[in-house]
Amino acid sequence: MPHEFWNSAIETLGAHELERRNEALLAQQFAYVMAHSAFYQKKFANVEYISNRTELAELPFTEKDELRVSQEEFPPFGDYLTTFPEEISRVHKTSGTTGRPLYIALTRRDIETTHECGARAYFAAGLRAGDRVVHCLNYQLWAGGVTDHLSLERVGATVIPFGVGNTTALVRTIRDLQANAISATPSYLVHLADSVRDVLHLEPRELGLRKGFFGGEPGLQNPSVREKIEQTWNLRAMDANYGMADVLSIFGAECEVRDGLHFHGQGALLVELLDPATLQPIEIKTGARGELVYTNLTRQAQPLVRYRSRDAAEIVSAEPCDCGRTGFRFRVLGRSDDMVVVRGVNVFPAAIAQILAEMPQELGGEFQIVLDAPPPYNELPLRAEILLHVQEHEFAALREKIFQALQQRLNFRAAIEFVPQGTLPRTEDKTSRVIKNYI
Numbered sequence: 001m002p003h004e005f006w007n008s009a010i011e012t013l014g015a016h017e018l019e020r021r022n023e024a025l026l027a028q029q030f031a032y033v034m035a036h037s038a039f040y041q042k043k044f045a046n047v048e049y050i051s052n053r054t055e056l057a058e059l060p061f062t063e064k065d066e067l068r069v070s071q072e073e074f075p076p077f078g079d080y081l082t083t084f085p086e087e088i089s090r091v092h093k094t095s096g097t098t099g100r101p102l103y104i105a106l107t108r109r110d111i112e113t114t115h116e117c118g119a120r121a122y123f124a125a126g127l128r129a130g131d132r133v134v135h136c137l138n139y140q141l142w143a144g145g146v147t148d149h150l151s152l153e154r155v156g157a158t159v160i161p162f163g164v165g166n167t168t169a170l171v172r173t174i175r176d177l178q179a180n181a182i183s184a185t186p187s188y189l190v191h192l193a194d195s196v197r198d199v200l201h202l203e204p205r206e207l208g209l210r211k212g213f214f215g216g217e218p219g220l221q222n223p224s225v226r227e228k229i230e231q232t233w234n235l236r237a238m239d240a241n242y243g244m245a246d247v248l249s250i251f252g253a254e255c256e257v258r259d260g261l262h263f264h265g266q267g268a269l270l271v272e273l274l275d276p277a278t279l280q281p282i283e284i285k286t287g288a289r290g291e292l293v294y295t296n297l298t299r300q301a302q303p304l305v306r307y308r309s310r311d312a313a314e315i316v317s318a319e320p321c322d323c324g325r326t327g328f329r330f331r332v333l334g335r336s337d338d339m340v341v342v343r344g345v346n347v348f349p350a351a352i353a354q355i356l357a358e359m360p361q362e363l364g365g366e367f368q369i370v371l372d373a374p375p376p377y378n379e380l381p382l383r384a385e386i387l388l389h390v391q392e393h394e395f396a397a398l399r400e401k402i403f404q405a406l407q408q409r410l411n412f413r414a415a416i417e418f419v420p421q422g423t424l425p426r427t428e429d430k431t432s433r434v435i436k437n438y439i
């Protein structure tokens with residue numbers, strides 16, 4: 001495989017050298033934060049300086065709720081704003097799916113860093129100069145709109161700023177401008193396929209889109225969703241846009257190997273992995289699972305230190321990839337709040353979902369974990385949908401097969417109950433699969 005990079009100097013940097021640079025940036029950034037951020041001057045009152053990861057791990061976390069309070073008390077940007085308001089070049093807003101949204105302020109330099117990391121991500125996922133990409137994410141305040149648009153442009157592609165809505169005009173635009181690539185959420189393409197047939201009387205694969213850059217929801221982690229998109233459209237569907245506007249718009253994207261999202265925020269973001277149950281750091285090594293915690297290394301306007309993302313992830317590999325990149329690869333496991341501890345083992349519903357998705361002949365894929373009592377748990381009650389054609393005499397063998405798979409791969413015991421297909425509520429990406437029937 002030919003090795004191509006957006007920024008080979010940083011994308012192929014060895015782990016040791018990267019850590020050395022990160023720690024130098026961390027010391028410098030921490031001094032900046034303590035000199036300019038009223039929020040952190042209060043929070044870290046007795047800390048003079050830090051210069052490495054170990055010292056960082058002694059500091060308290062920053063929670064999203066603290067930022068909300070800060071923005072309410074010191075509107076609109078909060079007292080963690082460390083620049084003069086006139087230095088802010090761009091403002092975004094978070095989606096607010098988990099509470100009051102935050103206003104995100106970016107300086108020129110913050111924007112530059114954002115597009116550099118975004119370009120690494122899109123390039124790794126296969127975007128090249130000469131591609132003509134229609135960008136179909138929301139431009140209304142959301143970072144996915146204009147900011148991701150400009151990251152696509154940074155790679156050298158021709159970008160068509162479409163946004164969301166009016167799919168009739170969208171499919172005509174794709175045809176008229178002969179776009180060969182699309183940037184969207186995976187679920188948007190399912191919807192779009194109908195418009196292509198209705199408006200243009202074409203099959204989606206005849207429209208000429210050959211590259212898909214997806215993000216904003218976890219759909220592509222389900223192999224059948226990816227396969228369906230690729231077959232319907234005859235395009236290569238890449239998970240290319242993982243990030244968090246609060247810290248960095250895009251820093252996760254697959255490479256051609258497609259074995260997890262590469263971390264592309266080198267030099268901009270320091271990542272820690274946290275055990276959500278004990279709040280202790282976990283080493284970032286292959287197979288580790290925990291919540292992602294971020295510290296900005298260069299952010300000027302609203303720098304964050306030890307910011308809890310509430311996103312849980314598995315480190316797919318901390319070793320260099322076949323593509324030549326050294327950035328660790330990870331897979332998002334959903335909300336860390338959904339984690340359940342079973343006999344000391346951290347279990348994430350998304351990891352269960354992946355195993356159940358491997359049995360499409362028998363299972364519908366939907367499931368629930370119903371907890372009737374508070375922890376501790378010796379085994380996890382799992383309610384899974386079974387397809388209607390499976391006969392009752394086959395249940396015991398299937399239950400054993402699932403039990404073994406969960407025990408061997410996720411290291412916990414499940415008490416499995418089957419319910420007919422269509423019984424459980426459909427889960428959208430943000431909906432919890434863990435039901436707690438206790439106070």
Ligand SMILES: [Zn+2]
Pocket residue numbers: 255256257262321322323324325
């Ligand atoms: Zn790779």
